[in-house]
Amino acid sequence: MEFDEVVRRRRMVRGYDPDRPVPPALVDKIIKHGLRAPSAGFSQGWSFLVLTAAADRSLFWGTLSSGSNSWLDRMSTAPLVIVALSNKSVYIDRYAEADKGWTDRDESRWPVPYWDIDTGFASLLMHLTAVNEGLGSCFIGLPADRVGAFKQAFGVPEAFTPIGALTVGYRGDDKRSPSLRRGHRPVDDVVHHGRWASTGEV
Numbered sequence: 001m002e003f004d005e006v007v008r009r010r011r012m013v014r015g016y017d018p019d020r021p022v023p024p025a026l027v028d029k030i031i032k033h034g035l036r037a038p039s040a041g042f043s044q045g046w047s048f049l050v051l052t053a054a055a056d057r058s059l060f061w062g063t064l065s066s067g068s069n070s071w072l073d074r075m076s077t078a079p080l081v082i083v084a085l086s087n088k089s090v091y092i093d094r095y096a097e098a099d100k101g102w103t104d105r106d107e108s109r110w111p112v113p114y115w116d117i118d119t120g121f122a123s124l125l126m127h128l129t130a131v132n133e134g135l136g137s138c139f140i141g142l143p144a145d146r147v148g149a150f151k152q153a154f155g156v157p158e159a160f161t162p163i164g165a166l167t168v169g170y171r172g173d174d175k176r177s178p179s180l181r182r183g184h185r186p187v188d189d190v191v192h193h194g195r196w197a198s199t200g201e202v
Helices: 005-009 024-036 054-064 071-073 088-094 113-133 144-154 180-181
Strands: 045-052 080-086 135-140 159-167
Touching: 005 113, 024 045, 024 080, 024 113, 045 113, 054 071, 054 080, 054 144, 080 113, 088 113, 113 135, 113 159, 135 144, 144 159
Parallel strands: none
Antiparallel strands: 045 080, 080 159, 135 159
């Protein structure tokens, strides 16, 4: 598939065919493409928890839900879940090395949390790879009050923070998000060439 077509077809898919597992070779390809993402200082401060076994996926969804939730029920049909986790300490350590020189390890040097951004880049590459392979995929956040339960259930070390999870699989019955009715914001509202567009205010 041409890249333009991948971008055009890309959307968040929330319903999957539970009877069609993602072939292991495709799982590996998706993961390896994600690992090609850029990262500040080539720190690569990310890790990915790959869940394909039914028991593991059931445990994952169980840690996120505190009751009946229809969107989680639909998402849980995905035969593949990839949880993306960032590790801030890897970046702090990397930038304390001689070629960077931030030996004070002062976090205020970082204007934004690049550990989370870079892990997001990797997740997007995985998402686009899934689309390119004819699969559906969706990126979801973990509810803040369930992160502790998730980490405990899967033995995730303290240094790692889940920034979200990708569900992947062959499309099944899907329902488009009602948020799509909002449409894309006008280009002129979000793209500024040269400098910020004047609003008429001094």
